[in-house]
Amino acid sequence: MRRLFTGALIGLALAGPVRAAPQTHTVNIEGMAFRPAHLVVRAGDTIVWRNQDIVPHAVSAAGIASGEITSGKEWRYRAVKAGDFTYICPYHPTMKASFSVKPESAK
Amino acid sequence: MQIKTLTAIATALLAAGAAYADNAGPNDAQIAAIVVTANSVDIDAGKLAEAQSDNKDVKAFAHQMVTDHTAVNKQATDLVTRLKVTPEDNPTAKSLAQGGQANMDKLKALRGKAFDKAYIEHEVAYHQQVIDALDKVLIPSAKNEELKSTLVKVRPAFIAHLEHAKHIQAAYK
Numbered sequence: 632m633r634r635l636f637t638g639a640l641i642g643l644a645l646a647g648p649v650r651a652a653p654q655t656h657t658v659n660i661e662g663m664a665f666r667p668a669h670l671v672v673r674a675g676d677t678i679v680w681r682n683q684d685i686v687p688h689a690v691s692a693a694g695i696a697s698g699e700i701t702s703g704k705e706w707r708y709r710a711v712k713a714g715d716f717t718y719i720c721p722y723h724p725t726m727k728a729s730f731s732v733k734p735e736s737a738k
Numbered sequence: 739m740q741i742k743t744l745t746a747i748a749t750a751l752l753a754a755g756a757a758y759a760d761n762a763g764p765n766d767a768q769i770a771a772i773v774v775t776a777n778s779v780d781i782d783a784g785k786l787a788e789a790q791s792d793n794k795d796v797k798a799f800a801h802q803m804v805t806d807h808t809a810v811n812k813q814a815t816d817l818v819t820r821l822k823v824t825p826e827d828n829p830t831a832k833s834l835a836q837g838g839q840a841n842m843d844k845l846k847a848l849r850g851k852a853f854d855k856a857y858i859e860h861e862v863a864y865h866q867q868v869i870d871a872l873d874k875v876l877i878p879s880a881k882n883e884e885l886k887s888t889l890v891k892v893r894p895a896f897i898a899h900l901e902h903a904k905h906i907q908a909a910y911k
Contacts, residue, residue: 663898684891684894684895685810685813685888685891685892685895686805702813722806723802723898724905725898725901725902726898
């Protein structure tokens with residue numbers, strides 16, 4: 632048992648730093664709002680915007696453009712670049728939200 | 739000023755509760771007709787403004803009104819079809835259609851900034867009145883739960899449109 636445990640430890644050490652598996656986060660678009668209005672993800676994670684409103688929406692930020700997301704549809708975005716992003720629905724100027732992408736190695 | 743048109747719409751929407759049998763408000767079939775007419779009126783005005791305005795903000799707003807109100811009408815039509823409800827014409831729907839036509843007639847005679855100002859002014863008043871009608875007449879009167887929840891679900895879109903229109907209107911004051 633002790634030998635097995637030591638072996639496991641060595642195995643982990645050889646594998647280098649432990650990386651969390653990429654996660655998927657959901658932003659619901661409903662009631663003419665992005666919910667949650669702010670999200671924190673890690674580089675490599677995916678954000679899915681789901682349009683649960685009747686009218687079409689879109690996600691637009693610097694370097695990010697979903698195109699039209701019609702009712703009942705979703706749009707997936709893999710967050711690669713770390714930083715803070717503010718985005719809007721370009722069709723409805725009242726709709727604003729943001730997300731932060733932490734570097735992959737950050738805890 | 740288009741007080742006459744606005745008054746016609748306000749009267750039509752807010753009197754809706756009193757215009758029906760034993761003051762019970764419109765039934766679901768009548769609500770369906772009111773919703774479809776209210777959206778259609780704004781789609782027509784939006785198409786006109788898209789074609790007639792030279793202002794990019796007004797054109798973008800008008801385009802959005804056409805897109806959103808078309809989506810709402812599709813949802814409403816799909817729902818009433820599924821529920822086997824046939825929209826029933828009624829005094830409110832008729833008045834809305836007449837008010838919409840009066841607005842179109844007025845707008846067609848205008849050009850440039852005068853057109854933009856009149857169109858946006860009407861959009862502000864129209865959305866406020868539809869929100870009032872949703873809150874005071876349409877949502878409370880709806881019997882079918884799906885119809886009621888659809889009305890509740892479209893309300894935020896009218897609020898967002900109202901705020902958007904007010905934002906543009908501020909540039910004309």
